[in-house]
Amino acid sequence: xxxxxxxxxxxxxxxxxxxxxxxxxxxxxxxxxxxxxxxxxxxxxxxxxxxxxxxxxxxxxxxxxxxxxxxxxxxxxxxxxxxxxxxxxxxxxxxxxxxxxxxxxxxxxxxxxxxxxxxxxxxxxxxxxxxxxxxxxxxxxxxxxxxxxxxxxxxxxxxxxxxxxxxxxxxxxxxxxxxxxxxxxxxxxxxxxxxxxxxxxxxxxxxxxxxxxxxxxxxxxxxxxxxxxxxxxxxxxxxxxxxxxxxxxxxxxxxxxxxxxxxxxxxxxxxxxxxxxxxxxxxxxxxxxxxxxxxxxxxxxxxxxxxxxxxxxxxxxxxxxxxxxxxxxxxxxxxxx
Amino acid sequence: xxxxxxxxxxxxxxxxxxxxxxxxxxxxxxxxxxxxxxxxxxxxxxxxxxxxxxxxxxxxxxxxxxxxxxxxxxxxxxxxxxxxxxxxxxxxxxxxxxxxxxxxxxxxxxxxxxxxxxxxxxxxxxxxxxxxxxxxxxxxxxxxxxxxxxxxxxxxxxxxxxxxxxxxxxxxxxxxxxxxxxxxxxxxxxxxxxxxxxxxxxxxxxxxxxxxxxxxxxxxxxxxxxxxxxxxxxxxxxxxxxxxxxxxxxxxxxxxxxxxxxxxxxxxxxxxxxxxxxxxxxxxxxxxxxxxxxxxxxxxxxxxxxxxxxxxxxxxxxxxxxxxxxxxxxxxxxxxxxxxxxxxxxxxxxxxxxxxxxxxxxxxxxxxxxxxxxxxxxxxxxxxxxxxxxxxxxxxxxxxxxxxxxxxxxxxxxxxxxxxxxxxxxxxxxxxxxxxxxxxxxxxxxxxxxxxxxxxxxxxxxxxxxxxxxxxxxxxxxxxxxxxxxxxxxxxxxxxxxxxxxxxxxxxxxxxxxxxxxx
Numbered sequence: 083x084x085x086x087x088x089x090x091x092x093x094x095x096x097x098x099x100x101x102x103x104x105x106x107x108x109x110x111x112x113x114x115x116x117x118x119x120x121x122x123x124x125x126x127x128x129x130x131x132x133x134x135x136x137x138x139x140x141x142x143x144x145x146x147x148x149x150x151x152x153x154x155x156x157x158x159x160x161x162x163x164x165x166x167x168x169x170x171x172x173x174x175x176x177x178x179x180x181x182x183x184x185x186x187x188x189x190x191x192x193x194x195x196x197x198x199x200x201x202x203x204x205x206x207x208x209x210x211x212x213x214x215x216x217x218x219x220x221x222x223x224x225x226x227x228x229x230x231x232x233x234x235x236x237x238x239x240x241x242x243x244x245x246x247x248x249x250x251x252x253x254x255x256x257x258x259x260x261x262x263x264x265x266x267x268x269x270x271x272x273x274x275x276x277x278x279x280x281x282x283x284x285x286x287x288x289x290x291x292x293x294x295x296x297x298x299x300x301x302x303x304x305x306x307x308x309x310x311x312x313x314x315x316x317x318x319x320x321x322x323x324x325x326x327x328x329x330x331x332x333x334x335x336x337x338x339x340x341x342x343x344x345x346x347x348x349x350x351x352x353x354x355x356x357x358x359x360x361x362x363x364x365x366x367x368x369x370x371x372x373x374x375x376x377x378x379x380x381x382x383x384x385x386x387x388x389x390x391x392x393x394x395x396x397x398x399x400x401x402x403x404x405x406x407x408x409x410x411x412x413x414x415x416x417x418x419x
Numbered sequence: 420x421x422x423x424x425x426x427x428x429x430x431x432x433x434x435x436x437x438x439x440x441x442x443x444x445x446x447x448x449x450x451x452x453x454x455x456x457x458x459x460x461x462x463x464x465x466x467x468x469x470x471x472x473x474x475x476x477x478x479x480x481x482x483x484x485x486x487x488x489x490x491x492x493x494x495x496x497x498x499x500x501x502x503x504x505x506x507x508x509x510x511x512x513x514x515x516x517x518x519x520x521x522x523x524x525x526x527x528x529x530x531x532x533x534x535x536x537x538x539x540x541x542x543x544x545x546x547x548x549x550x551x552x553x554x555x556x557x558x559x560x561x562x563x564x565x566x567x568x569x570x571x572x573x574x575x576x577x578x579x580x581x582x583x584x585x586x587x588x589x590x591x592x593x594x595x596x597x598x599x600x601x602x603x604x605x606x607x608x609x610x611x612x613x614x615x616x617x618x619x620x621x622x623x624x625x626x627x628x629x630x631x632x633x634x635x636x637x638x639x640x641x642x643x644x645x646x647x648x649x650x651x652x653x654x655x656x657x658x659x660x661x662x663x664x665x666x667x668x669x670x671x672x673x674x675x676x677x678x679x680x681x682x683x684x685x686x687x688x689x690x691x692x693x694x695x696x697x698x699x700x701x702x703x704x705x706x707x708x709x710x711x712x713x714x715x716x717x718x719x720x721x722x723x724x725x726x727x728x729x730x731x732x733x734x735x736x737x738x739x740x741x742x743x744x745x746x747x748x749x750x751x752x753x754x755x756x757x758x759x760x761x762x763x764x765x766x767x768x769x770x771x772x773x774x775x776x777x778x779x780x781x782x783x784x785x786x787x788x789x790x791x792x793x794x795x796x797x798x799x800x801x802x803x804x805x806x807x808x809x810x811x812x813x814x815x816x817x818x819x820x821x822x823x824x825x826x827x828x829x830x831x832x833x834x835x836x837x838x839x840x841x842x843x844x845x846x847x848x849x850x851x852x853x854x855x856x857x858x859x860x861x862x863x864x865x866x867x868x869x870x871x872x873x874x875x876x877x878x879x880x881x882x883x884x885x886x887x888x889x890x891x892x893x894x895x896x897x898x899x900x901x902x903x904x905x906x907x908x909x910x911x912x913x914x915x916x917x918x919x920x921x922x923x924x925x926x927x928x929x930x931x932x933x934x935x936x937x938x
Contacts, residue, residue: 099780099824273799277799277800278794278797278798278799278800279790279791279794279798279799279800280798282783282786282787282790282800283787283790285776285778285779285783286776286779286783286787288778289776289777289778289779290772290773290775290776290777290778292772292773293767293772293773293774293775293776294776294787295735295754295755296733296735296755296765296767296773296774297755297759297787297788297842298754298755298756298758298759298760298764298788299755299756299787299788300754300756356776356778356779357778
């Protein structure tokens with residue numbers, strides 16, 4: 083303990099598990115920012131920075147949820163559909179004249195129900211997470227379509243202006259509320275993951291679920307927790323989406339499960355479970371945002387952006403695997419026979 | 420038969436040569452010198468035992484020989500020819516095969532598919548399963564074992580799986596076979612079967628390097644023994660000219676007086692009782708009691724249901740019926756968490772699979788079951804308390820590590836085991852159940868584990884342990900429970916028990932099973 087204090091900040095930073103990777107990715111992020119600034123100097127206009135951060139915020143939020151799930155060694159593919167479902171339920175209720183905050187409560191409750199189903203299917207029923215959440219992904223999208231009889235909603239109207247300001251248009255202390263929401267959620271969930279018992283159990287389950295179970299960890303509850311967190315995050319993003327558009331769109335959140343994986347994985351969270359820190363997701367989401375924003379500025383069409391981001395996800399996972407394989411003293415017992 | 424002929428031919432060509440000569444091998448890992456100037460030779464048709472404590476560098480040396488690791492310095496000669504840039508594939512071509520302690524088989528594939536994995540026999544892209552099964556059968560026949568080549572590997576017992584590994588090695592015309600702790604998962608009969616195979620291979624001119632912690636068994640197979648310590652070569656002894664105490668003192672660098680330290684305690688009140696526990700075919704009507712100040716050993720063959728019983732008690736597997744009492748009060752244990760709450764803890768058999776989160780640090784592993792103690796009411800981990808608890812545990816168990824932040828995976832087997840034990844010591848447990856606590860760890864670490872069990876016994880904690888090592892059961896237990904086929908078949912005080920008696924009860928199968936076994 084004593085010599086820990088003697089170490090300089092840099093060393094202490096590096097000594098945090100998973101921080102090395104985050105720093106590496108941060109270098110990549112900085113490089114990207116420099117490149118886009120060269121291509122288009124107005125990339126750094128305060129207006130664009132604000133927009134950029136507001137673009138990053140939802141991806142960070144779903145990235146937090148997906149990060150939780152990935153650290154337990156599972157995956158949540160239902161995120162995008164839950165975003166759409168959340169957007170549609172909230173907007174539909176508001177167009178029907180319901181108090182916006184009551185609508186928010188119902189929306190969150192409905193989303194959490196999906197998370198609970200995911201959690202139970204994966205933990206208690208031992209379904210492969212890929213299949214379980216693929217199923218709920220389809221169900222949630224179906225719910226998004228059915229709540230307003232297979233139509234996008236009308237505008238949610240002036241009564242809901244407070245709601246729209248809270249989730250998107252308003253700002254506090256000169257920073258958009260959306261960004262505040264992301265910051266607050268990040269701080270809460272980062273604390274939960276890095277400092278609490280629940281967080282430690284999440285890592286333990288991802289590292290070795292059998293050992294965790296035999297250590298008295300309620301592994302089912304832990305898996306349930308991460309899926310609930312994931313659904314909660316997706317729900318918040320759904321609310322942001324309906325606040326942004328001022329209406330509910332049935333296809334809201336399409337591909338978001340992919341973006342969430344991207345944010346988490348680029349940020350160094352291992353898809354094999356047990357490794358990675360949430361700070362990486364901030365960097366991962368930022369890289370996603372900077373690419374989207376920068377490529378948009380550079381005039382690249384959506385298709386190209388998707389190709390680039392997909393490629394980057396693959397490359398970052400590849401790098402992760404290569405680093406892990408080449409690291410000495412790991413258990414790399416290739417069959418010698 | 421083809422293989423046999425090749426082996427003979429080679430011996431004629433290279434009549435007085437060595438199969439393997441490794442000279443002045445050094446290998447460093449970041450921060451550690453794993454091997455320091457190690458030299459040894461392996462004669463043709465020789466069975467060489469390689470012994471040393473965990474962390475002595477045996478496995479590293481063998482991984483270099485099999486091409487998994489590259490050496491930093493030194494020279495390797497195989498059949499007289501210097502070999503550079505050894506890779507696993509190159510080693511395989513040279514006829515060097517290694518069977519790891521953890522088996523490397525695809526459990527969902529068949530025996531033949533495993534044996535021919537990567538070298539499938541195919542005609543214009545279509546697999547010839549018939550041919551492969553036939554060839555696999557030939558290899559298995561050569562080992563005098565009846566395993567169906569079409570059987571799924573996962574359905575076989577561990578010992579059979581090990582034989583499949585050996586068969587896989589043989590099928591590539593092995594000349595040097597390295598076996599890392601091959602008997603740690605085997606019962607006495609299975610060990611005998613394995614030794615038969617080793618003698619047969621030796622007769623065919625195959626050289627064998629045999630790594631083991633079970634010194635007693637070496638006399639049945641080893642020609643020569645090489646002792647390593649702390650990454651260095653210590654001694655080479657012709658087996659029949661040496662004694663086990665001499666080997667042990669070379670391994671540890673000092674005389675171990677007591678291999679099985681024992682302390683005597685007053686037997687106190689009953690603290691634990693299991694009544695009529697049933698859980699599947701291997702846990703049938705189990706009744707057992709445990710008293711303060713005693714160690715109960717559970718003996719039996721592999722597959723007798725000992726591990727299953729401990730897991731059912733601990734709530735790791737579901738129970739069908741049965742009652743459990745701690746300190747006279749009945750407790751309901753549905754999950755391990757319930758057991759921990761009731762003061763019953765389990766140190767599982769397979770450290771890597773069930774005991775450790777290898778990607779997490781030692782600190783996190785030790786703290787894992789004890790977070791309720793070091794957490795504030797809102798559930799946040801109190802780092803100071805955590806570090807204090809972890810440091811105390813590391814100190815009291817004398818776990819050797821640079822600091823508590825290293826990955827659990829980086830420790831040696833003995834130290835890993837101490838971490839698994841250590842995580843339960845930080846809390847006030849009433850009953851500690853050990854499942855094969857000394858499996859795959861070295862002699863001095865074993866003694867440390869025994870001392871630890873004795874210490875628990877002295878503190879009035881009930882200690883129960885499952886072991887397949889007869890000397891250990893006899894040496895440490897105050898009372899011995901023998902299981903066979905899911906039932907308790909006998910119970911003896913340490914004074915009454917003899918190896919023969921235990922073995923008699925461990926093989927007391929019910930009549931229908933006897934018939935089945937005989938077939």
